[in-house]
Amino acid sequence: MKSLQIRKKVALKLSAIESRKGLYAVISKSPDYNDVNQEVIRFLTRTKGRSGVYVTLMRPHCDTMERLRDAKIRTKDLFFIDDLEYGGGCKARNCVFIGDKYSLTALSLAMSEVCKDRPVDFIFFDSLNAPLIYEKLEIVERFIHFLVNKSKNLGLLMIIMYAEEPNTKVGSMLDQFCDGCIRI
Amino acid sequence: MAKSKSSGKPIFTGRSKIDQLLHGEGIIYGRKKDLPVARKKVVDNQDYIKLGIDGVDHLFEKGVPKGSSVLLCGGPGSGKTIFGLQALFAAATSGKKALYMTFEESPDRLRNHMHDFGWDADQLIADGYLRIEKYSPFDVMRQVEAMLERAKGELLIDVKPVLFPADFIPEVVVIDSLSAIEGAFITREEPYRIYLEQLFSLLSENGATSLLVSEALDPDMKARTSGMEEFLADGIILFYHVRHGSARDRGVEILKMRGAKFQKKVCAMQIVEDKGIEVYPEQEVFADI
Numbered sequence: 001m002k003s004l005q006i007r008k009k010v011a012l013k014l015s016a017i018e019s020r021k022g023l024y025a026v027i028s029k030s031p032d033y034n035d036v037n038q039e040v041i042r043f044l045t046r047t048k049g050r051s052g053v054y055v056t057l058m059r060p061h062c063d064t065m066e067r068l069r070d071a072k073i074r075t076k077d078l079f080f081i082d083d084l085e086y087g088g089g090c091k092a093r094n095c096v097f098i099g100d101k102y103s104l105t106a107l108s109l110a111m112s113e114v115c116k117d118r119p120v121d122f123i124f125f126d127s128l129n130a131p132l133i134y135e136k137l138e139i140v141e142r143f144i145h146f147l148v149n150k151s152k153n154l155g156l157l158m159i160i161m162y163a164e165e166p167n168t169k170v171g172s173m174l175d176q177f178c179d180g181c182i183r184i
Numbered sequence: 185m186a187k188s189k190s191s192g193k194p195i196f197t198g199r200s201k202i203d204q205l206l207h208g209e210g211i212i213y214g215r216k217k218d219l220p221v222a223r224k225k226v227v228d229n230q231d232y233i234k235l236g237i238d239g240v241d242h243l244f245e246k247g248v249p250k251g252s253s254v255l256l257c258g259g260p261g262s263g264k265t266i267f268g269l270q271a272l273f274a275a276a277t278s279g280k281k282a283l284y285m286t287f288e289e290s291p292d293r294l295r296n297h298m299h300d301f302g303w304d305a306d307q308l309i310a311d312g313y314l315r316i317e318k319y320s321p322f323d324v325m326r327q328v329e330a331m332l333e334r335a336k337g338e339l340l341i342d343v344k345p346v347l348f349p350a351d352f353i354p355e356v357v358v359i360d361s362l363s364a365i366e367g368a369f370i371t372r373e374e375p376y377r378i379y380l381e382q383l384f385s386l387l388s389e390n391g392a393t394s395l396l397v398s399e400a401l402d403p404d405m406k407a408r409t410s411g412m413e414e415f416l417a418d419g420i421i422l423f424y425h426v427r428h429g430s431a432r433d434r435g436v437e438i439l440k441m442r443g444a445k446f447q448k449k450v451c452a453m454q455i456v457e458d459k460g461i462e463v464y465p466e467q468e469v470f471a472d473i
Contacts, residue, residue: 103431104470105452112467134429136472143470 003035006184010039011047013182018048022179023144023151023158025128027171033163036184037126038071040159041078044122051077052122053114057102057130060085061095064126079118081110102134104143108150115154123151127161128170137169144177151179232444233356233393236274237267239453239463243438245445248419251391252442253384255362255413257398258423263434263455264397266301267423268358269294270460271395273303275356276313283354283392284316287324287364291316301460315352321368328375348390357392359383362413363399377412384416418442424450426471435469 010026017024028036044050056064061082068075080095083102096114098106111123125147131140144160151158160178164171175181232247241247248254256264269284276282286294294316298305308314348354362380369376387394398413414420419442424435434453438446452467 102429103433105433105435105467106431106454108470109452109454109464109467135470139428139470139472142468146468146470 003039006032006035007039007042009184010036011043013184014040014043017180017182018044018050018157020179021151021155021157023148023160023177025160025162025174025178025181026184027162027164027174027181028184030163030165032184033127033161034067037161038068038073040161041068041124042071042073044124044159045074045077049077050121051119052079052124053081053111053120054078055081055083055107055111055123055125057083057107058126061092061097065092079114079120081107081114083107102131104131104135104139108143108146111150112154115156120154120156122157122159123154125158125160127163128174129163129165132168132170137173140170141173141177144173148177148179233275233280235271236278237270237461237463238459239451239465240436240461242465243447243451243463244441247444248393248441249443250393251388252418252444253387253394253396253416254419254421254441255396255398255417256421256423257400257414259400259425262400262423262425263436263453263461264399264423265289265294265360266297266455267421267461268360268395268397269298269303270301272314272356272358273298273305273308276308279313280355281312281353282308282314282356282358283348283352284314284358284360286316286318286360287321288361291318302458303460315349315354317349321365324365324379325368325372325375328369328379329372332375332378348392353390354392357387357394359394359396361397361399363397380412380416419444423453424469424471424473426469426473428471433469433471435471435473436463 026036026040041054044052054064058064059067061080061084064080065075068078075094078094080092081098082095083098083106085097085099096110098110114120115123128140128144131143135143147158147160160174162170162174171181231250232244233250234241234247256267258264272282272284284291284294289297295305295309305314305316309316348357365379366376369379396413396417417440420439422437422439424433424437426433426435434455435450436453437450438448447465450469450473452464452469454462454464456462
């Protein structure tokens, strides 16, 4: 799919849910994943002017920042949670480094803490594919179920990104637990 | 039977159990009738104490019943010792006399450990609220063997189990650890069982709330202790340090607490720099527990 098509499709589908509270999955095909990812964050920050928390599990914070800047997506209204690094060499003020590679417990605690300290309209979770490498599906299922309640308790929109993989039950699990699944 | 100087109540020294054992009556462990009568006090007494650890007290409706013996059970590195030190620090800070009985680490190391978390142990020690005492597990073993010999009539001097320092009556006690004591008994299973029975009885009689550290057999806490400790304790708090992938998650669970209402779930726990243990009652642990 072409980038412009992706941008239009993302804007159309997200417009329907952007003011809601709850957990929504954005599911894309693997080749489109990066574009879909960028367009979702662009829509929320630039088009809608929302501030949020970016949970980065795929790339370290610095890499993610660079990619967003290259795509001309403003990052000043984003706070990051990096589960990949301890942040030794990085002086970022807008990031908390967990460093507990894919500890969903530590991640969930960090999300609560970050939301306590600042106004947050949304949490963007990039992506579900990373913990699925290390965790059993049942554990990830429990985490998703937990996030559904957490999004309601925190009163915000949570978007969980997922690049669809063939022959897995993840898509149906997301259909079952999330408040909505958006397929781009 | 010896009597307590302060209350005038008889102190259970364990001799009667040893006599029973040596004269053929035997102790059948695991049966309610063998529990010392004094242990009922825990259930009858509606006075509770808070452990003073963030999140843990929220798991109880009122707190830990005063005078309870609570087992802190977990694998290596799961946070048992820190939990004990933190509870003791909180107790001493609130004006209770608190005693740490260490059978492994030196008192200096434990004090340094407390300082690392910003807990001023030295001031509390100087003020007389906190004591950290080192005991040898081998002395305990020799003492129990001497008691057994005394009971058989092979030793003429009277041997009494020494527990607390004579000049310090604590309200909260940490014993770290039962596993170190058990290690000293090695293959002598029966004397260790007798010692445990006596220890829990004496703790109960003394009225101090005690936290007894016990090493789990499995670091992931899928198997626990030998079972005797768990049966005798009024309460059990389990510490999990579960591996998943290349990371480990910490969790804590109150398994039992006689005479108290508490939440039955595994909660996330973290050891936070400059703070100590924090438990998150609303956060579940996403690991295979």
